[in-house]
Amino acid sequence: MCGVVFFDDQQCGDNYCRCCGRSEPDHQPYYAECFDHNLTYIPQLPHSIRHLRFAANNLTSVPLTEHFFSNVTQITDLLLISTKMSHIELNAFKGLRNLTCVLVTGSEHLTMESFRVLMAIPGLQYLSAHSCQLSSPPKDLFSNMTSDVVELSLSLNFPTDYTCLYDLTAYSALDKLRNIDLAICSICAVKTSTVVRIQSLNLNDNSMKGLPESCAANEVSLFPNLSSLKISENGLLFLKKACLPSLKFLDLSYNGVVVRSFSITQCPCLQTLWMSYINTGWMKLASNLFSHPTLEELHLEGDHIAFGSHDRVPSNIFANCSRLTRLSLAKNNFENVDDARFLELLGHLSLEELNLSKNKLSSFSLSTLSNFSNLSRLELMSIGISSIPDGAFDSLKNLYWLNLTQNDITIVTKQTFSVETRQRLRFLYLDRNPFTCSCQLLWFRNWFVSDMELFQRNASSRLEYKCNNLPGTSLANFTMVDQACVMSHAMNVVIVFTCTIVIVTLTITSIVFRFRWNIRLALYEAFRGRGDVRRLRLLADHFDYDVFVSYDKEDLPWVYGKLMPELEERLGLRLCVHERDFIPGNNIVDNIVECVQSSKKILMVFSKDFVRSQWCQFELTFCMNHVMNFDDVLLIVCVDDVASRDMSAAMMAVLRTTTYIQWEELDDAVHSFWGRLRLALHEIIPLDGAL
Structure with missing residues (x-):
């Protein structure tokens, strides 16, 4: 008790x-x-x-x-x-x-x-x-008596006579009475026929349509000492003239339509005004509506006021409020309120406490709040922000209370709040935000665990700090290995990107190298001319040989026994053969280069022994470059079957891009072989040889 x-x-x-x-x-x-x-x-x-x-x-x-x-x-x-x-x-x-x-x-x-x-x-x-069930007292009920009662509470009294008018005249006889509570009494009107010197009157949750009658016939106040009037949840329809010279606190919240003609200037000493949840959003508010030189605290929560509309909300709505330090605008309409409009409405105020909770401040930047250097308490719950700019609150040197509950904030870093700001804050509420628990949040997690009282509005609020990306994990229980967070996120991104580029480059290089001859030959076939370069070379140059023959020494019997008789004796061509035509004493490489350049055509004899010969592979590479330079083609004959796994990359590329001639010992195959070879050499065969 x-x-x-x-x-x-x-x-x-x-x-x-x-x-x-x-x-x-x-x-x-x-x-x-x-x-x-x-x-x-x-x-x-x-x-x-x-x-x-x-x-x-x-x-x-x-x-x-x-x-x-x-x-x-x-x-x-x-x-x-x-x-x-x-x-x-x-x-x-x-x-x-x-x-x-x-x-x-x-x-x-x-x-x-x-x-x-x-x-x-x-x-x-x-x-x-x-x-x-006490009703309105008779006017003389307390006459000729002494009472020491200072505070009287008569709430929840529903008179049996069904009279909804309440007369306060009887209380004028009680000199010490200061506070009367008549909440929830079905009162529809309040009057007095004489001066009542109470200081506080609570008429919340009744059925009143207007303010209590406070003006005598000569406009003398009937409540000269009344400093607090609570008349919320009454369904007020009008606010007629009031004579309340000492009124400092007025609560008009949760009412219906408040007529715009009412002016708070009728209460010259007013300091605190509650006009929350009266749904004035559809109204065109009057100029200087809340202008008052003594007003210190104003609550307009849930009124749906369209602050972004210049037509409905004039720019001077808070003019001449030189003492206004506590302002609550929660649950209103801040659509289209940008930084300029925000400062136009509020920039002249020396606010110490500001509540903007449950407004979608899509066009508003937190940096604008730096203009309010006197702020000590700031409520930004459910305003739809996804991040806090670094140092956004550092300029607010008096700020000790900051509420950022239930936004879309995922990361809080060491740079979000400076050291001075962290030391200054005594209440910082960030619960019910979808935190992304990673290395970036590890610093904030450690701060949270080390000073939980700073972040908790009550004992259960710590459970509202959760890892959105780790279902079932609270921020306090989130941990990571320190080594995993040595490098910054940006550095990790750079490393991953660089490694990816290197791997892709190496892969492409490996593929290109492996299939380099296939690619070169394919490009050659795609872009080579119609033979003009080759024909001009054959006409202009002096050649010592008609055909340069590249072969392995193990295939020499076939070259001497089959190839040379056919091409030299029957077709009249001059072949360049290593054992016979290379100049003794010269470097073998020089012999190869000079003989290739002195031959009109190049013929390669592929075989199993050709695959194993380093000189043959050198000749193949050199000859491929040579024919590409002169827009020519290699003539390929295969004297036996060579497995593809044994072939070099160059041989595989040539066989895949060039039609070769296969040698077989059958009579029909031999006849076909020489016919195809003569066709391939038709450009250089003498006329008598062709016959």
Whole structure:
């Protein structure tokens, strides 16, 4: 009760009650509860009891007399809950000299006379009479009496006479009364016929259509001392003239349509204004609507105000607000509000607290907030940002509270907040963001684990820091091997890219090298001319030989026995053969080069022995380059079958791109072989040889 921590629960009061102690050196019982025994009296309780809760008993037919509390004269707080009492005698509380707080609830038949007795308890400062069906008091109810009550709570009273008008005139007689709570009482209007000097009036959740009547006929205020007026959730339809010269706090939230003609300048001392959830988004707001020289705090949450529309929201809507330091614009419409428009509306304000939560700030950059150097508390929950620019909040030297909950932030790096900013922040909420747990986030994870109180709004909020890319993994439990994060992400990308390029280059080079002759020959076949270069060479040059023959020495018998007789004796061609025509004493390479260049045609004799000969492979390479340079072709004859696995790359390339002539010993095959060879040599065969 009253925030006190109790312990040592024990039976007391003839075993009808329960007594508890509190953390004091003597551990004496301090709190007593007598609950649900249909008691018609208060049993004898320990003298140390100060708080008594007398609940769910039946006092319907038992009046409260001066003897009713004789066993607890020392109590300071009294709760009479659901006792159904109706009548209280004038001297019932006479012996309770220390009583300062009384709470009566659920006594549906409590009379006005009993209410007057409660108000007259000497020394009583707080009185609450909830759910007692008390209606508006008669104007003279408190006449000729003294009351020390400072705070009166009458919420949840629904009068049985169905009168929704509440008259505050009776309270004008109570000089010490400062606060009246009339929330949830079905009140439709409030009036007074004389000045009431209360300071606070709570009319929340009623049925009022307008403000309480506050102006006398001569425009003198009927509530000259009223500094706080709460009238939210009433369905207000109009705000007529108000005479509230001392009003500092006004709550108009959760109402219907608030007429634009109402001006807060009618309240010259206004400091705090709540106008949240009144749905003014469809309205064209008046110029200087919130302009007020004393206004310090303004709440416009959930009003759907289209701040991006110059037609509906004038630029001077917050003009002349030189003292405005706390502003909440959560849950409005910031579409098309860019940096320039934002500064046009708010740039002149010396804000210390700003709430922009649950607005989609798509055209707005966080760097604009650097213009508000006095900011100490900043709420940016659910504004749709995916990243925080490095140092975005470093210029806000007074910032200690920052809420970035439920955005799309994936990474927080060491550069996001400077060392000074991290030391300055006492509250930094980043929960419910889709963090990508990787090396880039490891630094933030370590900061989070080392100072969890900084990031937690409550005990369970730490569970709202999760790795979006690792389902079921919380940020606190995310770990990575240090070696895996030695290099930066950018360096890893460069390394992977470089390695990929190197691998691709090596692969292409290997393929090109392996099939280099195939490629060269294919290009040669694709781009070589129609024989003009070859014909001009044959006409212009002086040749010593008609055909250069390249062969292995093991194939010499075939060359001497078959080839030379046919080409030299029958066709009249001059062949260049190593053993016969190379000049003795010359370098063998020089012999090959000179003989190739001195021959009109080149004929290669492929065989198994040709494959194994290094000189033959050299001749093949050289001859291939030679014919390509002169737009010619190699003449290839195969004297036996050579397995492809034994061939060099050059031989494979030649056989795949050139039609070769196969030698076989059969008569028909021999005749075909020489016929095909003569056809291949027709350009250089003498006319008599062709015949």
